Amino acid sequence: MADEKFAREYGHHLVEEVLNGHMTRRQLLVRASVFGLSATAIAQLLAACGSSTSSSSSPSAAASGSALPAVVTGGTMKAVIPPPLKALDPVTIYDQGGIVLVYQIAEYLIDLTNQNALKPKLAVSWAPNAKGDVWTFKLRQGVTFNDGSPFEAADVVASIERVINPKSGSGALAALAGILSPGGTKAIDTHTVQFNLDKPFADFPYLVSASSYNTAILPRNYAGNFQKKAVGTGPWMLKSFVTNQHATLVKNPTYWGKDTQGRQLPYLDQLEFALVTDTSAANLQLQSGAVDVQPQTVFQGGASVLSDASLRVDVYPSTGIRELAFNVNKTPWQDKRVRQAVAYSLDRKAINQALYGGRSNLGYDTFWEPTVFPGSPTPPARAQDYTKAKQLLSDAGHASGVDVTLTVANYLENPAFAQLIQAQCKPAGINVKINEISYNAIYAGTNTTTPWLNAPSVIVEWGSRPTPGVYAQAMLLPTSAWSSSHWNDKDFVTTFNQYESTTDEATRTTLASKLSSIQQDETPIVVAFYISQLRTQKKNVYNIQGPGSFYFDVSQAYMTK
Amino acid sequence: MARLIGRRLLLMVPTLILVSILVFALAEVLPGNLGRSILGPYATQQQVDILNHHLGADKPLYERYAVWAGHFVTGHWGASLQLGTPVFSTVMRALGNSLLLAGFALVIIVPTSILVGVYAGLRRDSLLDRAITISTLSMTVIPEFVSGVILIVVFAVTLHWLPVSAMPPQGAPFVDRFYYLILPAIPLMLLELGYIARMARVGTVQVLAMPYIRTAVLKGLPRHRVIFGHVLRNALVPTVTVIGSQVGWLIGGLVVVEFLFVYPGIGNMMINAAQFHDVPLLEACVLVVAVLYMLSNLIADIVVALLNPRIRMGG
Amino acid sequence: MSAVDSQANATDAAPAAALDVRDLEVTFHRRGRDLPVLKGVTLHIEPGEAYGLVGESGCGKTTLAMAALRYLAGNGTVDAGQVLVEGRDVSTLSEEALRKWRGEAVAMVYQDPATALSPAMRIGDQVAEVFRYHEGLKKAEALERARESLRRVALPDPDATLRRYPFELSGGQQQRVVIAMALAVNPHLLVLDEPTTGLDATVEAEILDLIEELRGRIHAAILLITHNLGLVAHLCERVGVLYAGRIVEEGPARELFTDPRHPYTMGLLRCAPRFGMNKTDAALQTIPGTLPALGEPLAGCVYSARCPMAKPVCTRREPDLYAWPSDAGVKGAAEAEAMPPDPVAYSPHHASPVGEAARHARCYFSAQVPEMPQMAPVVGASLEARGASSGDVLEIKAVERTFKDGRKRLTAVHDVSLNLKHGETFGLVGESGSGKTTLAKCVTGLIAADSGTVTFEGKLMRSTAGRRSQDALRAIQMVFQNPDSTLNPAWSTRAILTRSVRKLAGSRSGSVRAKVDKLSADVRVEPRFLLQKPADLSGGQKQRIAIARAFAGDPRLVVCDEPASALDVSVQASILNLLVELQTSESVSYIFISHDLAVVRYISDRIGVMYLAELIEVGSAEEVFNPPHHPYTEALLSSIPKLDFDRRLQRIPLRGAMPSLSEPPTGCRFHTRCHRFLGDLCVQQEPPIQEAVTGHTYKCHIPPDELLAAQLADRPASPVEA
């Protein structure tokens, strides 16, 4: 098959790039997964690069010591997550609570590894054509939905077409806009699906992976009542869901997944989620033993959790960020110098220290950040520089200072971040007024009314994204569904399209440099840090997988005692 | 007696109508523009207009109120903007939870506070009375959110005596709920206990100064008979009235405690609805709470009437 | 000790006094100050004896009663002395013995029956309690006994009463229940603390009759505490007069009242208007000064500061309670002169009577008391002298006023017409609820009449004060009953008068200040009191200021609504004198409302009697008080306890209770209670207004001559008044 041949060739290309020093091995892993290279193929490639070590061990496994105790099956695991902000529907979810819950019940064609590499899930393999505008996915055989119906290509077609229907209101609609149009998805046979893209797109698999969380595969006849009748192929089935209180899931006895020793997954019998927004209440639930695991522990206010001897904290680098977005359509953010002035006012180290105890990676307002996305060009660091900030402000006509409002949800460490920004901007002459609203309020409304997409400036928490491209796709393009900055830079868009349509890594690296410098220079958003996520669990909880706070994979988790 | 209750219930109707008008005005009219309230400052005027039309908010006020009130009366409370669930069942479920918590607290508060207060009143100016007065005063001054926060840390996290969550796990027997309610009920109790105990003490002190207590003592009645036959009943009249009016504060405390303990009651729901600008849910919550409050005052009045034959027979 | 034991004890040791108070000193502690209330009181009451303790308010009467029952308020302590009841020291009783002793050996009847009964408990339970806890009876038996008790105090329909609550009973019925409760277990000592104060005259008389009747049956000793001398004269064998915590005189009632030997007793007797006395006959005597405040240091004799006979020796040392007539204090005075001055000390030895005698008086000069100087007489000018013209200053026609109480309509004033001559005093009498005050307020415009007219000096008055002209307001003013609320507590006295002068006298008076000074001088209030707030004034002073306020605009009619009834007798007299004096000097007309018939008789030229919203009799004071008069007036007059030991009238009992204003009886409103009830005629037809003599009318079916005959026939030979 032509596609397989292309994949093989692409593999060789990657090896070359690594050997030439253009890519790191880790980057190779990620890139290879995009093009559907199988694990064995990737291992061969790595071997070709001269590597002998496998870096696939999960961070949690690493944190808890390499030797895991023997698997214990059965039992109930309780986790605490924020409640879904709206009725539970995979097509429209966008928040942590919704994503985590859907992720347990429905599955994606492609999942993410702990390193944000792609990993086959409902698709066993995928490959593009040489041009990169036709992608063919081979689907897993013998999978059934938890209502007994078989999983086939028609379900995939229906699921993808559903989210790119302009009426769906789905976030995937924007992510796939200009890339995949209605009718572009075809079932070749019962277990082969072909995506005919509008243009070549190198990162396409990400757009139908778990990182594009609205693309969960639902039965073809899904009518939008997930909260009542949650049908999916995942390891868990929804037993009960009470809004803002709790969700109980029981294991799907007919789940297709098996562990390496052929044991039926999941190990646990039941999974209970306490739905709690309030950080304090959530922490207390964990500390009092009411729950076993908290997928996302906030460092701010988490001191007592982190020092609790009965708990184990996994620190895993994630690519999650707290986006400080400037709505470029609103005063005074039209002028990039004002945006830059904010960027130069921030003492990122101090912020990292206050919010994360210095654990996070610093960011410099671009997604092409080599510390989190290996292989990215290194952007110039932005240190606190009030002289420069003041100069920029005065150039922009705000010599006597400028008043701005920052909208922030009373959630996670966001209020503290906002206060840090406020205090650090003040000496530069930027008077930040903090408009603190609730977690559910900031996301209330539609895309055209919701505060998080329409406030003049706003802090938005983002979970992990696998690549800079996915981030940019989600928030930096005029077509982006979640662009709080409403930034529309032609140069960036053109470059980005080139970047995503090429498979040549050297070209991609060049283009990435250009994208990075445009983004940093324009500063539509401030990315001050990439967060080191904390996941806290009782000491008898083992083998939770998944990168970041969204992809909470407990299908292979178990609890001793 | 039945006539008294009937008349009071009947009197509630106009009050309720006025309350509903007030709530309607506060929620839908006075903020200026209902659509704008819901959609927030960033929506375009067109979006606001469309929503207003959809909600009927572009119709004349009296018509809007009639439709709105009609829906309430007939049980068509609409759907929550945030949750998409029917308001009626959502509110009622939350109300049930709240009533359980408040009722649990009250069942403990009322007898305890009366006992403590009456005892202090009978032993007026003794060391014990001073101790009770001071401790009840200090109870009333600690806001629920302070005592709640501290109680959780001490009893749930440090000592592990009580669960931190206010709801038992799924499938637990109903009686377990009370075990889980102990911790959230304590902040409510502290506050109200102190207040009601102080009232009971004052009531007792006042009754003790009444000539009829002198009559009872000088009749040569034993102390217990004087206290239970003559003092208690009359001392309770102001106390019960206070309990009735304190229900309003209990509800306020309930909001805080539910918020703190993430308890799925009406208070917590109200805060959520308020944050989300979920106007239909918000209105329903306020109205339901108002009715509840009026009913509790009615009950207090009935108890007062039972204690005071003059009022009872006057009805 | 059980009831049976104590009874046995009483019969065995007959000589043990029912109550023996020895040198009792009681102090109250208030705001860190010690206020002595009883300063060594000694008295004893023989078994079966009735002893009256009289004195004005604040002299310590009730404290004595409470100390005797060992029920002092928490801040009161017995500092010295003993209380022995039937030979037992009350203070030594154990808690349980005390409990049994109360109720079984002693019982009490209180001043205000409405508050003395537990409001939320049925009458039956309250009475039955006594039997349950003293005789150990079961509830049903106890209730049965309670029924008997209620029957014994002549409560109508005891079965129904058992089930009632106190508020469903009238004041008289409530007091009967209290008495029934007190007498339930046949105590040996009955303490009556102002048992009829606050009750209407006819009810008071009923209760008195009841007590007298029960006394004959139960043989209990009685301690009657009251300010009402008539009551004591009526009921008691012996009397003690209490002043500022000291017994100042003691002796058999008749002798003490007819021949007082202490200046205070003398003063008390002189300042109450004698029944039948009129202002044109003589002025009332007064006692100068005011009662000393609690804890006020008194030099020597407690009464010396107010005593018109006081001599230097009186303030040197306090006199003892000397026997009369054997000792008469002469020796004591000589001793006091000889000894060094000891003005403030008092000690128990002063408490006990000196010498064995029936009478004692705490005065060095008892012998001179009958010659005690009279205060300068201010005699009211006769009607003619006051320039009364034949013209009516006020004419009230068919005034009607109804109040709503829930669904009931209470007619408070029904079809009342009367007229008032210039310079005349019109007395309005009647029991509470008869409509006197409502009528008065209709005149002043404080209450709007529903119908009828008020014409003043030929001009029709608007119904409410708010709509009357300033001239009309100035012309008709009012003096109110309650000295504590009649003046605005927030204003200084001068401010109160100044405002009234500004509003009422207006430009007509030159200097407001001068007018205020004149007013205060006219009512005999010293200028320094003008700076005070009402709270710092005595009751009498407040009432004087209130009178001054009414006279600020030179009124022509002043309505006085019980202006002196809340004051002590001595103060009351001075207020009445003041009113008479002002009437003479200012030529003003009065409408004078009072329930005290002697007072009304004293001050009025003409009198109207109201019963159940109707004016049933109008005539000159003398005519109304003598036959022929309305049967109700006749009954009312007969019910007054008088200080007259020789001519005691048979009280005319009224049947049943006062009917409700919402459902007044048909025909004659008085027919339900009338002792001269004629039958259907009275029930069916409204009686005509009959004229006894010109200007004396009454509303009754019985014609004047028949009425006169009947009423004279029922009287003792001697006519009441001359």
Add this chain to the structure above:
Amino acid sequence: MAPAGVVDDSRTQEMQADVAAALEQRRQRRYLVRALLRSPTFVIGVLIVLFWVFMGIFSTAFTQSPLAQHPFAILQSPSAAHWFGTDDLGRDVLARTMAGARTVLIIAPLATLLALLWGGIIGLIAGFYRGITDDIIMRLVDVLLALPVIITSILILSLFGKSLAIVIVVIGALFTPVVSRTIRSAVIGEREREYVMAARLRGERSAFVMAREILPNITQPIIVEGTVRLGYAVFTAATLSFLGFGLGPPSPDWGLTIATERVDLQSAPWTVLFPAFALASLVVGVNLITDGLSSVFSK
């Protein structure tokens, strides 16, 4: 009557008398003040409240800045440099606790004054005129009373937006019915008194009777009611800001601080306990004043 020639003299006399009257009034007031100053309850209460008033106004002059952040010194336990420790952004807890009095002390007294003003007017009118006016007003008051304070505040603040002014007006409005009831019953107690009738017989206007005759005599219940409401207002203001309906960060407001810092209660209890203690002490202070006033007034 003063002779014509001595008008001036009489005027001076009058003035002297007025001065004397004023002195007398001052003496009366001083008597009450002395009685209050003798009450330890009242004095301690006043001292506590005055302490917080002083801190609310002047604390920033001698404490560290309540807003200065020290990201590298967060959640430090109390030390010589930071007596009350530091919070999650390294701010001085002492400075924040002291400055935190400000919002509550702006909101609570102003809201109470508003409630007293509105409730006073309503209560005076209803109690003075009685009859149908009273019936209508009291029915409306019943309606307002049926709306629990916290619940209604949340409704209004969420829909009208939250600002200090709105919080003050809302609390003031919601306290009005209770105040008006108290004042109404006080007025009813006074209006049947005879001095009021005397004023009517002088031809005084209703407004005069209400303002000059009745009002001065119900100042004690008004003052007591005012302090009771003040205590509740402090409570309500703190509760609203705890629930997120008050001022937002970085205000050092106590309720807000307790809400945001309570996550650190275990690891850094000083961040929560100091403001909590401060809030409780202010409420205690107001309550002590209430108790002191009512016991002195009732004597």
